[in-house]
Amino acid sequence: DAMVIQNPRYQVTQFGKPVTLSCSQTLNHNVMYWYQQKSSQAPKLLFHYYDKDFNNEADTPDNFQSRRPNTSFCFLDIRSPGLGDAAMYLCATSRGAFQAGQEEQFFGPGTRLTVL
Amino acid sequence: KNQVEQSPQSLIILEGKNCTLQCNYTVSPFSNLRWYKQDTGRGPVSLTIMTFSENTKSNGRYTATLDADTKQSSLHITASQLSDSASYICVVSATSGTYKYIFGTGTRLKVLA
Numbered sequence: 001d002a003m004v005i006q007n008p009r010y011q012v013t014q015f016g017k018p019v020t021l022s023c024s025q026t027l028n029h030n031v032m033y034w035y036q037q038k039s040s041q042a043p044k045l046l047f048h049y050y051d052k053d054f055n056n057e058a059d060t061p062d063n064f065q066s067r068r069p070n071t072s073f074c075f076l077d078i079r080s081p082g083l084g085d086a087a088m089y090l091c092a093t094s095r096g097a098f099q100a101g102q103e104e105q106f107f108g109p110g111t112r113l114t115v116l
Numbered sequence: 117k118n119q120v121e122q123s124p125q126s127l128i129i130l131e132g133k134n135c136t137l138q139c140n141y142t143v144s145p146f147s148n149l150r151w152y153k154q155d156t157g158r159g160p161v162s163l164t165i166m167t168f169s170e171n172t173k174s175n176g177r178y179t180a181t182l183d184a185d186t187k188q189s190s191l192h193i194t195a196s197q198l199s200d201s202a203s204y205i206c207v208v209s210a211t212s213g214t215y216k217y218i219f220g221t222g223t224r225l226k227v228l229a
Binding site: 105 | 120150152157158159160161162165205207216217219220221222224
């Protein structure tokens with residue numbers, strides 16, 4: 001089945017130790033998003049890619065970086081995780097064929113990050 | 117400021133009962149509104165999508181309504197099941213030309229046997 005896949009589902013890292021989360025999609029969608037969701041809060045957009053065009057949200061900390069080496073894969077790098085970065089990280093995609101904001105987003109199952 | 121507010125924050129109902137969740141938004145200019153179901157520890161899954169001209173849309177036991185004049189939407193769940201226990205998130209997008217979706221904080225529904 002076409003889907004959005006995130007690995008790992010659970011990630012434990014130490015304070016300050018770099019960590020990379022991965023997302024892959026079989027939907028051949030142009031747009032990929034990374035969201036951070038803390039407990040009982042709405043997902044917060046970190047960045048999105050339209051194809052290879054990277055778009056960073058103004059309030060996304062510099063500690064967060066992203067890479068999209070090809071259409072199918074997108075990575076979230078946290079250079080020096082702090083305790084406040086513990087959260088669920090959601091990857092999503094959308095077709096990118098219509099006007100921005102009008103398309104359905106398809107979400108992966110998320111990666112829950114724990115920082116010790 | 118673009119905002120989406122949902123109520124109630126949490127809700128407990130008995131299996132078989134109906135319930136209605138509310139979403140109020142101030143997003144402008146409005147493009148469309150989506151309801152998502154998010155099971156604990158999983159990503160959101162789309163239930164319904166409505167544009168400006170749509171008043172109601174159903175997906176099985178889920179029925180969403182939209183009043184674009186009052187900027188309100190509701191999600192009605194009929195004959196609830198234990199598997200309906202989840203968070204329900206209202207997401208509104210604007211025709212602003214950016215890939216930005218405004219998320220509500222969700223309503224956490226618990227269905228008891």
